[in-house]
Amino acid sequence: MFDIDKWQEILATIKKNKMRTFLTGFSVAWGIFMLMILLGSGNGLSNGVANNFMNDAVNAMWIWRGETTIPYQGMKSGRPIQFQNQDQEIVQKVSGVGVSSGRYFMGNTRYSYLKESGEYTTITCQPALKEVENLILNEGRFINQLDILQKRKVVVIGADIKTALFKDSVALGEYVNVNMVPFKVIGICTEPGSTRNRNAYMPLSTAQMIFSGSNQLHNLALTINATTLEESRAIEEQIRNVLGRQHKFDPKDEGAIGLYNKLENYIQTMKIFQAIKIFIWIIGVGTLIAGIVGVSNIMLIVVKERTKEIGIRKAIGASPSSVIGLIMLESIMITTIAGYIGLVLGTGLMELINYGMMMQSTGPVSEEQGGTMFMNPTVDINIAIYSTMLLIIAGAIAGYIPAKRAASIRPIVALRDE
């Protein structure tokens, strides 16, 4: 295999037929180039969507109030369901539930600091919300259990609120008036994947007491500990059961409570991407096969053209295996080198696009634009290695039939060929 003479023989024939070799190689290079582009784009799309899911915890679940649609225990349908504080405690006890927080929304609350003021949405919640919504604290801390227990008048404000009210001055530790009640700013946060950070967070207990929310909750946010679709559905069903028992509605009543199970969506979306990936592989490998068939075809022509030469070689003592080796090696060499060029160009292009995207996104401080569907469109190095191996195998397959034909050429054919 590493016989210098053999390589010289192959190089000599390649040099003699530069154009043909180039065209042969091009088909393979194109095949692997397309495969890399497709796989890279697929990865980019997949990464982008996966990243969008990361805006909240992947295993997040939201439950909100509704109206019954099925008559139950003698009560007719159309009865509104109300959540109270104990619902959060009930749900928290369901096995498989990670952390949970009740939420009570106050739309258009007036925030003022010195002469600046504005209306923002206030979300009153428990400490666990930070985990459910992946909130990022730029400064300070989030609401903690002590804030809840002592009903402290503290508030975590969104970055945009901070900019609007405080400009460049320090906000942490200052008091803002929320509907004329002073609250101490303990943190400044941003929501991942969002360009608008106009929400403020305050302890549920404090807000219920001050702003007469009594013990009402608008919705529940929680995380669940599940890895499969089945597990997550089981937890969902249990939650419906316990809430149904508490509020006397049919657990099968889809209208009584609303429920969004993010993990379910995540798993399903990732399944779609799995399918897309398989699809991409099929197309990519198909393109590659077209290239391989091209090589095989051209090698057949090569063998035909070289009939006489092969005949001469056999007449002066070339064994069939040496002829097979010659043709196979030439085929493998062309596919491997050309394929490698395609591989480098394909991955190179994807890396370039990735680099361009990184440059663009790291410009402003607000690092992530909402709804980027394309992210890190690069190909795994392992795939590149597999592809190279695939190429060598492909070259061998492409060369096999022509080589077999070459070996079966009888020297007398060359003698007659004039």
Next chain:
Amino acid sequence: MIRLNNIHKSYVMGNSSLHVLKGIDLHIEQGDFVSIMGSSGSGKSTLLNILGMLDNYDNGSYHLSGNLIANMSEKRAAKLRNELVGFVFQSFNLISFKNAMENVALPLYYKGVPRKKRNLIAMEYLEKLGLKDWANHMPNEMSGGQKQRVAIARALISKPKIILADEPTGALDSATSYEVMDILREINDDGITVIIVTHEHDIAAMTRQIIRLNDGRIHEIIRNGELKNFQKSYIHGLETA
């Protein structure tokens, strides 16, 4: 050396079969210089191909240097060809992208001789045939006579017992033909059996034995006294022409 016993060969073409050799009995001694003559279709090239192990025969037996040549694997045939036989063709059959020296050295490549050594040996043979200065020329830069000499050097380099030449002078003018025949005679003088196929009487007249084929059978073998007459008539006739 070469012993053929009742050799039959037919080619099957579609549903008809063409009986080319119809029982050839032939005995050629080491060091003979033989020409095979015959009209086209008489089977002379087929006979040469069988002698050179390039083709199989259907019936009979063929012994070459004590080996029975029958039903051999391609690999073994290739090895025996490499060791025992040197070929010279009408159309030279040099490999066009190799220079003269590399062409001559090729049989040694298949013998596994290292590159440097086989190129050195190739140069020796080229020198013997007066082509030392042409060693680095490609075949298309050489004349017909030069090409045939390169081909002869290639046939000789593996030190064969037999040289098989199929119309070696077919593509050459008469002056060059005679040069080539002189070279073949010199080779024969060194003890190598030379068998040529030709349809030219003057070329055949330069060998020591003429086998005339007719319709797949040996029509006559001309040697000794008869050969003298043959030579006289053809060589003389040529000279006067």
